[in-house]
Amino acid sequence: MPKVLAPSARGPMRLSLFLLPTLKESPAEAQIVSHRLSLRAGLVRQMSAGIYAWLALGFRVLKKIEQIVREEQDRAGCQEVLMPTVQSAELWQESGRYDDYGEEMLRFNDRHGREMLYGPTNEEMITDIFRQYVKSYRDLPKNLYQIQWKFRDEVRPRFGVMRGREFLMKDNYSFDLDFEGAKRSYENMYQTYLRTFARMGLTAIAVRADPGAIGGTLSQEFHILAETGESKVFYDAGLDSLGPEDVEAAQQLYACTEEKHDPAACTVPPDRLREARGIEVGHIFYFGTKYSKAMNVEVAGPNGESIVVEMGSYGIGISRLVGAIIEASHDEKGIVWPEPVAPFRVGLINLRSGDAACDKAADALYEKLNAAGIEVLYDDRDERSGVKFATMDLIGLPWQLVVGPRGVKNGVVELKRRAGGESEELSVESALARLVD
């Protein structure tokens, strides 16, 4: 049967058609495990310092993460928009940040000599869009988000996609009439973030970015707990048992990064104080009227009075999450993707490509998996078993389905979980049933 390319990027795939440049050895520049594995598993390729091309496998992960973030934003009542990456300097001059931002902003001139920049964030632009259209208190609240590439010209990019100069970020912006409304928006995002990270199979802790200010600016960072995390976090064990619904309770509990942690001010009993390492993957921030004042954003109130709107902004580092998830979920053999973000759910291994019976059994199983709508990467390459196992372990698909000469003779296939490694021999039907659940 001729090989046919899958119709969409999210479809099934035969490994013989897939660009998967795996490496046996780690490139010297990669120091931390997620960077090493993302290069070894062929997820990305570095094109410049802190700038990466997303290869087929990595792109699928990126899209999975993006989609989860998108669904949770939509569920929270936010609307997706898409703003340009290239912005004119004018808006930034208006907010006053054009001079403040410094070297991190990538600036250039267009052919007419106009000052342009590659957006590091979008507060000015979204504020401008908002003020063009929203004139009445009746139109509030609003919460707009986008998933777009940003550029921050970091002095020292590192850690692969965890700290690139170009990165994919979900950023959203809330507009409210008063502080009470802005606080509701903030808490709504707090919940949404916990839910979003939980859906990716991650444990996230919200730490106060500014624990000292009482009743002041609201700002929290979300850290994914991973042994190799960049920053140390301290938090009240009570947070471990709280879910996304428990905003009020969670906001009362202590949680800080190492820099902000003050043992003298920490009131958590020693037996409840947890210490862990984390990677910052999200940030929520209420900033009141900082931009709306500078950029003159007012709506008419019920009595015709002018009201300066209250704003907040919220970010999730989508491309950073790819690295962060690997940091949080890997072993000595490779990546262990949590199912919701895995590039494929199942890796189908034909242990003896070229053997008529094995080819027939594996091809048939591939068709059945496709028909059942299960995302499968089918290793139909003419390679030795060891190579195929090593590849599958490295790229970390949640399930491995192994078709070999032994099993084919007995009418069974082997179903193996990447995490944990437990495996069992099952009939084709039972294996399929297990995966359909």
Next chain:
RNA sequence: CGGGGUGUAGCGCAGUCUGGUAGCGCACCUGCUUUGGGAGCAGGGGGUCGGGAGUUCGAAUCUCCCCACCCCGACCA
């Protein structure tokens, strides 16, 4: 931006001190043998030695200038 380091085949490295026209492992190609955890043997392809200028009969190697990348620190989704 301060401090340190590295650029030699797709990846990992040796060769540089002491100048003589480039090598090893993996990967790749061909053949045979193998075949349930990154095979063995044999043969083969691939390099403006980061770039430019200089010194020299001759430069990967010495000198000067540039560029890129990495690590530690300060800063960040």
